[in-house]
Amino acid sequence: MHPFTYTKPRTAQDAIRAIAAGDAGTRFIAGGTTLYDLMKLDVEAPRQILDVSTLPGIATIDTANPRELVFGAGAKMVAAATHAGLRADYPALVEALDKAASQQLRNMASLGGNLLQRTRCNYFRGGAAYACNKRSPGSGCAALNGLDRGHAVLGGSDSCIAVYPGDWAVALAAFDAVVDVQGTAGPRTIPLAQLHREPGSTPETETSLARDELILRIRVPKTPLGRASTYHKIRDRESYAFALASAAVALRMDGTRVREARIALGGLATRPWRASVAEQGLVGQVLNAATARAAGEAALRGARAGHHNGFRIELGIRTVADALLIAQERV
Amino acid sequence: MHDTIHHAAATDPAKQLQPTRRGIMIGAVAAPIIIGAAGEASGQAPGALGADAVAVRISVNGTQHDLLLDPRTSLLDLLRERLDLTGAKKGCDHGQCGACTVHLDGARVASCLTMAVQAVGRRVGTIEGVSAATGALHPMQQAFIDHDALQCGYCTPGQIMAAIACVQEGHATSPEQIREYMSGNICRCGAYVGIVAAIADAAPKMQAG
Numbered sequence: 001m002h003p004f005t006y007t008k009p010r011t012a013q014d015a016i017r018a019i020a021a022g023d024a025g026t027r028f029i030a031g032g033t034t035l036y037d038l039m040k041l042d043v044e045a046p047r048q049i050l051d052v053s054t055l056p057g058i059a060t061i062d063t064a065n066p067r068e069l070v071f072g073a074g075a076k077m078v079a080a081a082t083h084a085g086l087r088a089d090y091p092a093l094v095e096a097l098d099k100a101a102s103q104q105l106r107n108m109a110s111l112g113g114n115l116l117q118r119t120r121c122n123y124f125r126g127g128a129a130y131a132c133n134k135r136s137p138g139s140g141c142a143a144l145n146g147l148d149r150g151h152a153v154l155g156g157s158d159s160c161i162a163v164y165p166g167d168w169a170v171a172l173a174a175f176d177a178v179v180d181v182q183g184t185a186g187p188r189t190i191p192l193a194q195l196h197r198e199p200g201s202t203p204e205t206e207t208s209l210a211r212d213e214l215i216l217r218i219r220v221p222k223t224p225l226g227r228a229s230t231y232h233k234i235r236d237r238e239s240y241a242f243a244l245a246s247a248a249v250a251l252r253m254d255g256t257r258v259r260e261a262r263i264a265l266g267g268l269a270t271r272p273w274r275a276s277v278a279e280q281g282l283v284g285q286v287l288n289a290a291t292a293r294a295a296g297e298a299a300l301r302g303a304r305a306g307h308h309n310g311f312r313i314e315l316g317i318r319t320v321a322d323a324l325l326i327a328q329e330r331v
Numbered sequence: 332m333h334d335t336i337h338h339a340a341a342t343d344p345a346k347q348l349q350p351t352r353r354g355i356m357i358g359a360v361a362a363p364i365i366i367g368a369a370g371e372a373s374g375q376a377p378g379a380l381g382a383d384a385v386a387v388r389i390s391v392n393g394t395q396h397d398l399l400l401d402p403r404t405s406l407l408d409l410l411r412e413r414l415d416l417t418g419a420k421k422g423c424d425h426g427q428c429g430a431c432t433v434h435l436d437g438a439r440v441a442s443c444l445t446m447a448v449q450a451v452g453r454r455v456g457t458i459e460g461v462s463a464a465t466g467a468l469h470p471m472q473q474a475f476i477d478h479d480a481l482q483c484g485y486c487t488p489g490q491i492m493a494a495i496a497c498v499q500e501g502h503a504t505s506p507e508q509i510r511e512y513m514s515g516n517i518c519r520c521g522a523y524v525g526i527v528a529a530i531a532d533a534a535p536k537m538q539a540g
Contacts, residue, residue: 005383006402006448033444036405037425049402051449078438102515103500104493105426107438108445239514 001039008051012182012214015052020184020212028052028214030074030110033101034117041125043135052214053110060217069093069220073112077168078103080111091330092229092248093220096171099233102240112215115169115179115195116207119162120242121151133159134203148306150244153313155270160203161306163267164196165242170266171231173274174248177220183213192218196271225250225262228331232323233266234315243267245316247299247323251287253331258282258291261324263299268316275299278320287328289321296320387451391416392460406450407431407442410457418458418488422517429516432489432496433457439496441515458488461495471495474533475526482520490516494530495537503534 009015019026025047029035038044052058058074061083069090071080080086081097101109109117123130123142131140143151143161151161169192177192195207209215229250235241246266252259261282265273278298285291296317303313384399391414398413407424410416410433419442422430426444433442434456461469471491474480481487493516497503502512509530510523518526 001403003381003383004402006385006446029446032446032449033426033441036444036446039403040424053449102426102429102441103496103502103512104429104432104439104441104515105444107435108440239511 001042002045002047004046005048006051007048008054010055012052012055012058012216015050015055016182016184016212016214018050019214022048024211026050030113031076031108033105033109034113038118038125042127043125058216059110066222068222071111071218071220073110073215073217075111077101077106077109077111077114081106088227090175090220090226090229092171092174092226092231092250092327093168095231095233096167096248099231099239100167111168111218112179114166115172115192115215115218116209117166118206120165121162122147124162134162134199134206137202137204144306147308149308150242151306151309152268152270153303153305153309153316154265154268154273154300155198156304157199157201157203157270159201160199160270162199162203162270163242164269164271165267166272167231167233167243167246167266169196169272170246170264171248172218172220173272174229174250174262174264175220175223175226177218179215180217180219181209181213181215183210185210187216188213189219192272193274198270223250225252225260228252228327229262230323230326230330232319232326234319245312245319247316247320249320249323249327251324251327251331253287253328256286258285258287261295263295263320263324265299265316265320268300268303268312275320277301282324287324289325292321292324293317295324385448387448389447389450389455390453391455392457393454400447402446402448404447405443406433406435406440406445406447406455409447409450410442410455416457416459419492420485420488422486422489427517428486428489429493430486430489432492432516434492434496437496437499439493456492458492461491469495470536471498471529471533474529474536478525478529478532479522480525480529481518481522486516486518486520490518490526494526494533497530498534498537503530506531 009018027046029049029051030053058072060072061075062070077097081094087094124132124135130142133141141160152163172192179190231248233243233246243266245268248264250262261279263275263278278295281298282295299320300313300316385402387398387400389396410419419433420430422428424443426441431443432439436453471494497512503509506527509527
């Protein structure tokens with residue numbers, strides 16, 4: 001691991017000033033479960049680390065506000081997953097957190113840092129022995145003709161097919177969450193759907209955050225769709241694994257007919273993937289196995305298989321269909 | 332880090348006379364350590380603290396330690412290499428296996444993915460601190476013995492620290508729940524049946540005690 005300096009700014013303003021005064025080698029750290037891990041692999045090599053894990057107010061969770069759920073970026077995943085009332089009113093959010101990582105890591109990882117979790121692509125993590133445009137722009141993509149079983153079938157490019165690995169951001173995408181950030185230029189609010197970028201020809205740029213911007217909180221508009229929601233995650237093993245395919249689904253019904261649906265996909269795409277066309281196709285339909293399957297097909301339309309990942313297109317279709325039927329039981 | 336070990340051995344005659352497994356292993360790898368020291372030119376030699384070093388006070392099992400730390404140091408390496416608390420194990424060193432599990436302010440964490448500097452001002456608890464002052468085993472330790480919940484034992488300190496937290500969190504109310512909330516601890520010997528039984532057995536005893 002390369003040497004670095006470690007400091008702990010006392011306020012968000014101090015942290016932003018310090019990162020603005022630094023360069024690309026200056027980074028924020030919170031739980032460290034991604035950054036410190038990748039530093040051990042020499043995939044990340046910051047020269048200066050600013051610890052924002054204990055900034056004042058950064059870990060507050062407020063679900064009492066009548067209009068929105070507010071999650072401080074520094075709150076731990078466990079704190080949100082066990083927050084009173086959340087499991088009953090927004091099961092998809094809690095399930096996305098509970099089905100991610102292990103309890104050890106959920107005790108460590110922050111909600112804001114989790115959004116910025118970097119891909120698990122083995123060629124990215126594997127270091128200099130492998131071509132990776134994300135790690136080393138212009139070097140190529142070893143996954144395109146490599147072991148791509150876990151790689152994206154949606155949102156990939158000729159430069160990169162690395163999957164966005166998170167679960168929490170996928171559930172947030174289904175609920176139209178927004179992210180409040182603060183930078184040298186002041187505060188701004190980014191819709192979660194616009195936080196992550198598709199790789200295109202610049203896979204090294206993963207988000208729309210400026211280098212000096214710090215995520216302060218995540219806000220989720222309160223909605224009656226929350227109760228009839230689920231985060232359905234299919235893995236190689238039952239627990240403690242990244243998604244082969246996942247779907248965050250929320251429903252609002254008029255009797256047996258769908259009034260409104262939300263569908264977001266995880267584990268299949270290069271970023272949290274909202275399936276708006278599939279959502280619209282469900283409106284007014286009687287929800288049953290056939291219409292749920294059709295929604296899954298609509299969600300995966302345009303998916304592109306590589307060499308070893310084609311099975312995850314059908315898996316994705318079935319995951320969406322199952323998720324819809326699970327959510328329907330919660331109406 | 333070698334200074335600490337040599338110092339401890341030099342001042343504690345009992346340690347010199349009792350050849351522990353760790354002592355033998357340190358002796359056995361003496362040559363590579365000398366080679367490592369020659370790597371000082373790279374600026375990354377262990378023990379060679381540079382300008383980045385941070386003075387910290389860290390509480391482990393109720394004892395305060397004042398240390399000068401290279402900020403790269405993981406909590407796991409601090410425990411094992413500086414404080415001689417070798418119960419927490421280095422399995423994967425990437426937060427994937429759970430062998431390094433310790434408690435931070437009572438919550439279980441992967442010490443390999445915790446920067447030691449982030450443990451400042453917090454309570455670190457390790458397997459060395461779970462038994463009573465009288466020497467009596469923690470109910471979870473006893474249950475692991477009673478249920479044959481290990482074979483090689485390498486993952487066991489991490490399993491026990493995770494298991495104690497699992498019970499304290501209220502996640503040990505059924506075998507299914509125990510399996511889910513212990514999934515962050517891998518056992519290559521496959522002692523899972525015994526581990527689940529041990530936790531189910533220890534849970535009510537912990538609550539009673």
